[in-house]
Amino acid sequence: MxxxxxxxxxxxxxxxxxxxxxxxxxxxxxxxxxxxxxxxxxxxxxxxxxxxxxxxxxxxxxxxxxxNIDNQFVNKAGYEMFRLTFEVRQIEVLHDHLLANGVKVDELKDRGSCGINFVFYDLDGNKFDINENVSVQREPEEIDKVKQHLFSHAR
CATH class of the missing domain: 3.30.720.120 (Signal recognition particle alu RNA binding heterodimer, srp9/1)
Known part of the structure; x- marks a missing residue:
């Protein structure tokens, strides 16, 4: 049985x-x-x-x-959430590519042990999150270079 x-x-x-x-x-x-x-x-x-x-x-x-297209929802704190996060490698290359091609991108976030993230929007305004856990995927000296590259533009 x-x-x-x-x-x-x-x-x-x-x-x-x-x-x-x-x-x-x-x-x-x-x-x-x-x-x-x-x-x-x-x-x-x-x-x-x-x-x-x-x-x-x-x-x-x-x-x-x-x-109407409504792919987002508002969490308890009032933040408009995305429905999914895409995992990527070489987040700095993708971020630069999207910016250079006029894709709507929100500011980069260093979420510590969770990695580096940013939000982007598709043609219809759907909100998505991008993540690379650089502390797992990269060597320490490379992490510093990636962060310098990404966050030097924001200053």
Missing amino acids: SSNKLQGNGLKCICSVYVPVKDPIKSAHWWQQHFGLDFAVPFNPEEAQAIMKLSDGQWLHLVETKG
């Missing part, structure tokens, strides 16, 4: 994220231009969504939405 009791954590990972957009193909090209994402499957206009693939295999579904 088999046991139906869950052993440990039953959730492995997030395989898909759904993002509301006005124009899936226009949004897909924006994600290609700024983040290098490719289509996970060929675009089918009848599905009213473009499906993009992240580097680790997860899918980003850009779903055509009618009406």
Whole structure:
């Protein structure tokens, strides 16, 4: 007789994220231009969504939405939250690329042991967070150079 009791954590990972957009193909090209994402499957206009693939295999579904797009929510402290954080490598390269290409980007934050973060907005105003845990991914001398590069612009 088999046991139906869950052993440990039953959730492995997030395989898909759904993002509301006005124009899936226009949004897909924006994600290609700024983040290098490719289509996970060929675009089918009848599905009213473009499906993009992240580097680790997860899918980003850009779903055509009618009406207002509201992908954020306000937390108890009154801060407008994003729904997800993307993990990256070489955050300084991505940050510079987005700024140089006119993407709306909020200020950088050094969150200590959580890493360096910044918020960006897509074509439809959806708010996303970017993170690199530099203390885990980089050598100490490289961390100082990255922080100097990123935070010297903010001063």
